[in-house]
Amino acid sequence: MSLIKSISGLRGTIGGKVGETLTPIDVAKFSAGYGMWLKETCDKPKVVIGRDARPSGVLFRSIVSNTLRAQGIDVIDLDLSTTPTVEMAVVAEEAQGGIILTASHNPSGWNALKLLNEKGEFISARDGEKVLEWAESPEILFTEPKKFGSYTVNDTYIDWHIDQILALDLINIEAIKDRKFKVAVDAVNSTGGIAVPKLLKKLGVEVKEIYCEPNGVFPHNPEPLPENIQHICSEVKGGDLDLGFVVDPDVDRLVMITEDGEPFGEEYTLVSVADYVLGKKKGNTVSNLSSTKALKDITLKHGCEYSSAAVGEVNVVTKMKEVNAVIGGEGNGGIILPELHYGRDALVGIALFLSHLAEFGKSCSMLKAKYPGYHISKNKIELDPELDLDKVLAQLQEKYAKNPSTTIDGLKIEFTNEWVHLRKSNTEPIIRIYAESESASTADHLAQKLMMDIKELISA
Structure with missing residues (x-):
């Protein structure tokens, strides 16, 4: 049993004692701490929330939204959504922050609260420390009923997110449609099962859905590592398919499977997409210190500059802004395209990769063979x-x-x-x-x- 309080959020296992695991009381305290932090700079904040498909998310969604409303904060609830969708919705709604209920790659017995600022980006270390201080403070305030915040449910943002991706000049929709791709999708029975097939169908791709029912019952370890995705590898190898896509429960990590049933390699998600982007738009790249050297090799090959950052999306984003990077991310399959938003996004990763593969004109395994073999x-x-x-x-x-x-x-x-x-x-x-x-x-x-x-x- 575990509870991890950090500057990046609150994460833990479900069931157990307050302060030792992620209980409803811990969720309420942390949400209230976040609300107090928001109200330091805004009298009437607005917060966007969303969740992956974990069963505990239904309960915590209610606790988070009602705690914030009791502080006079307006809540826009996307319900079942993806992390990148919530990030973009914060900006679209001109909200002051966002909370995503997801434990990312952790098993279904875990959940977490990921905290966003007004830019739809993860809050800084300094702001995270303030939230933690407020969460333990006896000075947390709630408002009288007539001043409770409003509550609105909006389930249209995944479609909007997809439309924003399709509007990017980098996405070659016609080339993708011309290739008539047939792909398999493993969404580990979470919200990728809603978003990924929608995106692919709009791109004219034939989809074989595997574990795409968003019921939160993970059929395998949700971290998209080779040992956890053998089922889709077998499906792709044994079928008439061009490739496979695997996403994690909150859809910010992307892994591909080649037509012969072999993992493309999570490290090479960013490498291949960066190769495509740099071929269209020269600029700097960034990844974290634990990511493959192949990105640096590809960046230098395009005549551009590469920089490394500390592990963690907030650190990568900070470095990307510092060097004005056109593409970046992490070697765990996380793609960050600033032209869309500063957050890891498996959906834009899929669209960029398919554009790359379509223009390449050959198989997925042949594309992989182009890259350094680290x-x-x-x-x-x-x-x-x-x-x-x-x-x-x-x-x-x-x-x-x-x-x-x-x-x-x-x-x-x-x-x-x-x-x-x-x-x-x-x-x-x-x-x-x-x-x-x-x-x-x-x-x-x-x-x-x-x-x-x-x-x-x-x-x-």
Whole structure:
């Protein structure tokens, strides 16, 4: 059982004691803290809320909306929606913020509150600290009934979001329609099951829906990693299909399956889409420190500049604005296209990738073969809450002092043709160890070596 309070939101398992798991009381306190933060700068705020299909979302949707209304805040409820849709709706509604009820890639027994600012972007670390302070404050205020905020349900925003994507000059609708693509979609029985087929059908794509019933019953681990998406891989390999798409429960991560049933690779979602965008519009790119080096290679090939950022969407967005990037994101399948909005968006990722594949004119596997063949080994170690991780990382940096390193987010160490990145997760009580090399076995070996180093330092 777990409850994680952080500057990026509130996340936890459902069922248990207040303050130890994500209970209705914790949700109400956190929502009220967010409401007080909003009212510091606006007397009559408006908030957009939405949820993925987890069963707990129905309950928490009511708690969040009524807590905010009791503070005099107007609520626009998109109900079943996607994270990028809520982000865009905040701007469209000229709201002061947004809350998305989703635990992203976590299992169905988890849920979370993701907090947005008036730009439809995740709130900053500083603002997150203020929300946490308010959530524990005895000074939270509620208003009298005649001043309660209004409540409006609006279920049209997914269609609007899709229309905004189709209006982009980068989306080659005619080329996509001419290819007459046949694709499979695994939406892990969440809101991608609503949004993705709608988008594809408007693009003239024939869709085979797999796990697209938005009932919140996840048929497999919802993180779109190769070991969790074997069913759609088999469906694509065994059928007359051009490719497959997999999204996570809140539709901000995108993974493709090639026509031969092999994962395209979540790291290469951003690489391939960036290759397409840079071919149309020169500019800078950004990804986080744990993402593949292939994006840098592709960016330099287009004569543009690449920058890295700390892990976390808010950090990537900040860096993208700083360098005026035209495309960016994270190696977990997250695409950020500033021309649409500053948020990871699997829907625009699908439209861009299909445009790329349609213009390429060959198979999905042949497109993948164009790109550098890097391999990332992704590992994790469960942490003792009492562990001084900063001390351990400092000792590791000293041990590898001859190698270039950066500490802007955990510790990243560069080797001749490889790198390893170690950092504490923002969403789980673990340390993540990622290593990349041109050889899968070398990446695995490097990751294991650093994991052994960590265990030795912990036990010393």
